[in-house]
């Protein structure tokens with residue numbers, strides 16, 4: 222995994238696990254993005270998905286996108302985890318950012334769902350984050366990350 | 378039994394370390410209670426009325442003597458000397474100190490146990506048939522499949538923040554001993570063309586809006602199961618309601634869009650997900666299945682029993698069931714002494730049962746969803762000796778499936794959500810019905826202290842629900858539920874009662890049954906035949 226890169230965007234702390242530069246075009250809403258695809262795409266390259274938005278609507282346009290931001294209005298709302306999986310499974314390789322009520326204890330699972338960038342509302346303690354991301358040596362199931370599940374390791 | 382390898386152990390040990398870190402951050406104020414709550418809940422730690430409660434997972438209700446003794450020792454060292462077996466085949470400690478929980482989890486980890494996902498809005502501990510591996514009517518032992526699902530669902534990256542809790546049961550017989558269709562997903566293993574597969578029911582549950590799960594797929598092959606479950610959960614995670622916790626269970630989604638629309642969406646998702654290589658190879662299920670191989674039964678074990686002692690004979694008839702191996706029996710140990718607290722066991726009782734399992738049951742024990750314990754593989758010739766030891770410890774109540782074998786949730790004595798007490802009512806009912814229970818025959822009585830229905834009252838032949846009526850405890854009575862293969866939901870009789878009133882009403886109903894029953898009919902059968910009216914007249918008339 223790429224080293225964590227702590228930078229800021231618009232004054233907000235941003236945690237990134239990518240080697241490229243943060244995308245700085247403002248993200249448009251899903252509705253605005255979709256409305257702009259007909260008849261001619263406008264060229265927006267960053268979209269923000271609200272928790273209730275259907276990520277599948279983006280699938281025909283993934284190659285035009287450099288940033289998809291998924292909103293977590295509260296850390297209890299887990300719809301964004303599925304949105305991330307769906308986008309990664311469809312082959313999206315651009316920046317996938319979790320924004321909003323993103324807490325350190327949720328971050329390892331978000332990484333497994335394919336998020337590689339985080340814009341948490343409240344600051345995340347660096348030492349706690351380091352522990353939390355390195356704590357588990359093994360995973361039971363396949364995720365959107367390249368980690369081999371234990372059934373694969375057991376297979377030798 | 379399943380045994381951890383170093384991968385399983387490493388994951389459980391890491392979880393202890395993680396929780397220790399989280400508790401430290403909570404105690405130092407780094408985590409607010411609001412932020413800590415879902416974290417502790419995902420590890421089975423609840424804040425009850427008087428103390429913390431820790432719910433320990435007993436995957437598919439199976440454990441060995443070493444694990445059982447550890448539960449006894451934790452009960453002694455960290456609780457008040459007892460534990461409470463739950464309707465989800467788990468164990469709860471009711472008097473736990475937050476600071477001690479990391480150490481308790483560390484102790485559990487030394488015997489391959491944990492509290493992972495015993496609460497919270499995630500996939501909970503997988504439940505199963507308590508007679509698995511011992512019953513003659515199963516097509517296979519369901520537990521290897523349950524273990525496969527346990528591993529898949531543990532710290533699932535996508536499904537740890539679901540709209541609500543999510544419960545899965547796996548059975549493998551036509552007789553349903555696990556209330557399978559009252560689960561979010563119920564799985565029945567079936568055989569087709571010589572191959573084992575899963576029949577999938579989705580959207581059952583109790584709570585405020587009880588529902589019986591409809592059949593969603595007739596057959597899923599073993600090597601498709603994880604992909605199929607992934608698809609079934611993903612559709613739920615995407616559409617399940619988050620605006621109203623009473624409408625957030627998958628049963629509401631399936632009901633609102635309809636089983637056909639839900640099925641179609643799952644199929645579409647399954648087709649995509651199946652390409653991703655999420656399913657473990659057949660070798661993994663085979664590896665797990667090998668650990669559940671039948672113990673070395675003695676083919677020469679004698680089948681005769683000396684029934685001259687009438688008390689022993691009564692217990693035999695009520696609490697002992699036929700085993701698939703000749704000369705062996707399945708013993709259910711009742712945790713429902715007359716007038717006692719359903720599901721409670723003292724540390725000494727826990728130790729005794731551990732000893733019996735080690736000596737007489739190939740070191741295996743089960744917990745049932747009716748809050749009893751099972752010695753699954755007992756030599757029939759050992760039954761008398763076992764019965765004597767159980768009787769000495771107050772564990773030989775011959776009441777399996779009778780009126781005093783009551784399921785009751787913790788209710789207002791412990792639970793912060795309760796409207797009414799369940800335990801004292803269970804105790805009163807038990808005392809009232811004990812003299813006639815053998816005459817009444819099978820009668821499943823279930824009590825919940827609030828609409829959340831942890832006491833399964835919707836599935837009771839007689840169900841009782843505690844409600845709050847202008848600040849006083851009130852009980853709603855209902856008849857006709859069943860959690861078995863003849864699954865049905867109980868119907869409310871009419872206006873509610875106070876505690877003594879509901880005990881009287883139950884007695885009038887059982888008297889009515891005794892006058893109306895035809896030979897061989899259980900209470901439930903008579904109710905189904907004659908309907909509510911005669912009972913209503915007896916109760917309210």
Ligand code: SF4
Pocket residue numbers: 786787788789792793794795796825826827828829830831832
């Ligand atoms: S049914 Fe209600 S009172 Fe009983 S344990 Fe569940 S939440 Fe608590």
